[in-house]
Amino acid sequence: MAADRQAGSTTAELEAIGERLRAGDGLASGDAAVLAATPDLVALGALADERRRAVRGDRVTFVRVLEVEAAAAGAGPDGVPPRAGEVRIVGRPANIAAAVAAARRLREAAGRTPVTGFALDDLVDVCGADASAVREALAGLREAGLERVAEARVDGVADPAWIELAAAEGLPVTRLTVASADADALETAGTVAAWGAAAASVRVFAPLPTNAGPRPSTGYDDLRRVALARLVVDNIDSIQVDWRLYGPKLAQVALTFGADDVDAVSPIDTLEHGWRRAPLEEIARNVSAAARVPIERNGRFETGTARP
Amino acid sequence: MGCGLDEIATRLRGGERLRAGEALDLYRAAPTLELGRLADAARAAKHPERIVTYIIDRNVNYTNVCVARCNFCAFYRPVGAGDGYVLGFDEIFAKIDETLEVGGVQLLLQGGHNPDLPLGWYEDLFRAVKERYPTFRLHALSPPEVIHLSRLSQLPVPAVVERLVAAGLDSIPGGGAEILVDRVRRLLNCHGKATAEEWLDVMRTAHRAGLRTTATMMYGTVERPEERIEHLLRLRDLQDETGGFTAFIAWSYQPPNTELGGIEATGVEYLRTLALARLVLDNFDNLQASWVTQGGRVGQLSLAFGANDMGSVMIEENVVRAAGAAYCMDEVEIVRNIENAGFVPKRRNMHYELLGDPIFRERAVPRMLELAVARAGEVGAPPPEVARYPARSRAEKARRAAR
Ligand code: SF4
Numbered sequence: 001m002a003a004d005r006q007a008g009s010t011t012a013e014l015e016a017i018g019e020r021l022r023a024g025d026g027l028a029s030g031d032a033a034v035l036a037a038t039p040d041l042v043a044l045g046a047l048a049d050e051r052r053r054a055v056r057g058d059r060v061t062f063v064r065v066l067e068v069e070a071a072a073a074g075a076g077p078d079g080v081p082p083r084a085g086e087v088r089i090v091g092r093p094a095n096i097a098a099a100v101a102a103a104r105r106l107r108e109a110a111g112r113t114p115v116t117g118f119a120l121d122d123l124v125d126v127c128g129a130d131a132s133a134v135r136e137a138l139a140g141l142r143e144a145g146l147e148r149v150a151e152a153r154v155d156g157v158a159d160p161a162w163i164e165l166a167a168a169e170g171l172p173v174t175r176l177t178v179a180s181a182d183a184d185a186l187e188t189a190g191t192v193a194a195w196g197a198a199a200a201s202v203r204v205f206a207p208l209p210t211n212a213g214p215r216p217s218t219g220y221d222d223l224r225r226v227a228l229a230r231l232v233v234d235n236i237d238s239i240q241v242d243w244r245l246y247g248p249k250l251a252q253v254a255l256t257f258g259a260d261d262v263d264a265v266s267p268i269d270t271l272e273h274g275w276r277r278a279p280l281e282e283i284a285r286n287v288s289a290a291a292r293v294p295i296e297r298n299g300r301f302e303t304g305t306a307r308p
Numbered sequence: 309m310g311c312g313l314d315e316i317a318t319r320l321r322g323g324e325r326l327r328a329g330e331a332l333d334l335y336r337a338a339p340t341l342e343l344g345r346l347a348d349a350a351r352a353a354k355h356p357e358r359i360v361t362y363i364i365d366r367n368v369n370y371t372n373v374c375v376a377r378c379n380f381c382a383f384y385r386p387v388g389a390g391d392g393y394v395l396g397f398d399e400i401f402a403k404i405d406e407t408l409e410v411g412g413v414q415l416l417l418q419g420g421h422n423p424d425l426p427l428g429w430y431e432d433l434f435r436a437v438k439e440r441y442p443t444f445r446l447h448a449l450s451p452p453e454v455i456h457l458s459r460l461s462q463l464p465v466p467a468v469v470e471r472l473v474a475a476g477l478d479s480i481p482g483g484g485a486e487i488l489v490d491r492v493r494r495l496l497n498c499h500g501k502a503t504a505e506e507w508l509d510v511m512r513t514a515h516r517a518g519l520r521t522t523a524t525m526m527y528g529t530v531e532r533p534e535e536r537i538e539h540l541l542r543l544r545d546l547q548d549e550t551g552g553f554t555a556f557i558a559w560s561y562q563p564p565n566t567e568l569g570g571i572e573a574t575g576v577e578y579l580r581t582l583a584l585a586r587l588v589l590d591n592f593d594n595l596q597a598s599w600v601t602q603g604g605r606v607g608q609l610s611l612a613f614g615a616n617d618m619g620s621v622m623i624e625e626n627v628v629r630a631a632g633a634a635y636c637m638d639e640v641e642i643v644r645n646i647e648n649a650g651f652v653p654k655r656r657n658m659h660y661e662l663l664g665d666p667i668f669r670e671r672a673v674p675r676m677l678e679l680a681v682a683r684a685g686e687v688g689a690p691p692p693e694v695a696r697y698p699a700r701s702r703a704e705k706a707r708r709a710a711r
Binding site for chain 1: 339340341344571575576579604605606607608612613644645648650
């Protein structure tokens with residue numbers, strides 16, 4: 001009995017926060033901690049969902065990504081699936097020359113499909129955190145055909161000035177991601193928010209860890225991360241979930257807890273399990289079943305028309 | 309929520325009963341999290357102590373041979389199939405020993421409608437189990453299996469139930485309900501195994517005989533939303549009449565490897581269906597999370613959408629696995645998920661009586677990181693005791709004649 005009363009009082013606090021947000025006041029000091037501590041996941045999600053609707057409407061964008069390992073990019077692929085909306089070079093490059101070669105090779109293979117790649121913190125690290133070396137690397141990558149840096153890990157970028165530098169060099173970062181499963185949800189979202197205008201060039205924040213911990217994350221933890229990201233981060237409009245890493249079920253539910261963008265949908269239209277389970281149909285069906293409007297985008301954030 | 313939905317929500321909060329049209333409006337139009345909020349409030353009203361229960365048992369499928377041929381089923385094999393099996397009594401005893409080792413208290417025993425296993429086989433099995441393991445519970449034989457035995461033995465259902473209870477049956481699982489609407493059952497080719505009324509009647513008989521049972525719903529095949537609601541209302545009516553249901557479990561149809569095919573309903577649809585069930589079934593105390601079909605993450609989220617029970621620590625599972633899903637959670641994982649969601653985990657028995665705190669905190673139990681299967685390795689010939697009973701199928705008669 002006591003525990004549910006406690007949950008009830010926390011819900012009342014959430015309602016007060018909701019009132020403030022609706023009035024356009026933003027979060028007061030201490031609000032984020034209340035949000036992070038509430039056991040009332042659905043009430044937290046409802047606040048995040050309200051915010052999502054205010055910021056993004058009912059549109060859910062998704063992107064079909066062909067990922068190519070940096071180490072393998074020099075040798076392939078020969079063709080890029082015509083449905084890919086983004087070709088992304090993943091993994092840490094051995095050195096900047098290898099990164100540039102990979103970008104050049106994929107630029108040729110990708111035709112008009114945008115090519116993105118690498119984590120900014122890896123590039124900074126490979127350059128020994130030397131600003132002029134990083135500038136030179138970014139210029140080389142841009143000249144090779146890279147259009148955006150694919151990600152910057154919030155728990156890997158020591159200083160948001162690197163993000164500004166990348167944007168200034170014409171290679172803005174697409175996504176802020178979180179690598180470690182141990183990263184605290186509130187701390188990470190707080191860091192992103194604190195970066196303020198330094199992260200203005202970033203398009204999406206993906207709060208769910210990209211590296212699995214020793215034990216699988218729970219649904220509560222995942223959705224709490226998504227909802228907190230939506231409520232605490234006010235300098236990036238889109239909150240993203242990874243279709244491939246987190247699976248359709250969790251990713252779809254996350255769309256009702258504040259997320260509005262889906263990454264890593266397969267670009268390959270396999271009909272192995274019938275057309276209704278082909279990736280494009282599956283994502284569109286899941287987004288629609290979450291009462292949202294699915295819109296395909298590419299790595300440049302150019303969108304197609306809404307799917308029925 | 310819209311104006312009409314607000315009125316429904318207000319009526320619900322005032323403790324009023326949901327009507328069919330209102331349930332449909334909620335299902336169709338209420339935002340998912342609003343449905344969740346209403347369901348969570350209904351759960352909290354019934355379980356304010358924030359306890360979430362689970363049971364340690366083993367889901368044993370004694371045979372996969374089945375004459376019913378439901379078109380949504382990936383598990384069954386026709387009579388005479390090379391990979392059809394019947395478990396021997398010794399194999400079942402070994403499974404009980406393993407279940408006891410991890411603190412288990414019962415078998416959930418279900419299987420195909422095998423014409424070569426007459427009522428006597430079940431009676432002998434139940435007696436043998438009770439003789440060896442007097443306190444071990446048998447939660448066994450869903451209504452269609454009882455009907456199958458009634459047909460095989462040419463005895464009325466009450467007589468079959470009486471004999472099974474005399475042999476050791478403790479309770480009846482709610483499987484085989486699918487959707488309790490005959491239009492749907494005909495399309496699923498499961499009308500023959502049990503009509504909606506027949507399914508309900510077995511449960512009515514069991515409740516009158518003093519047995520407690522569960523109720524289930526398999527949604528996501530060919531039914532319309534209003535038929536899901538009709539299913540729930542029929543269960544609610546019977547519960548009003550008998551009070552014999554302990555719990556309700558909804559799971560989504562698993563299409564892979566089935567004749568019916570199609571696609572699985574989404575995670576959001578599961579949570580909405582579960583929440584709606586909590587609201588319609590106001591006379592059911594317990595709703596189980598179906599993490600076996602939804603996976604651990606959405607399974608855990610069920611606790612925010614009306615569920616108050618994590619079901620079974622799954623030691624073995626064959627039916628859902630046959631359709632491609634093979635999620636596994638042992639007691640450590642179940643408890644981690646319950647506590648992570650802010651609830652207090654308690655072990656229970658089939659009657660939902662609390663048995664205590666997690667067993668692994670009391671003594672060392674082996675971790676189970678993989679589901680066991682009904683029978684590992686070769687399928688082989690039926691176990692020797694099957695020969696003690698008259699063969700009924702042509703295939704089994706021929707097999708015996710050839711020996
Ligand atoms: S669902 Fe049960 S009754 Fe139907 S075919 Fe499968 S095993 Fe047989």
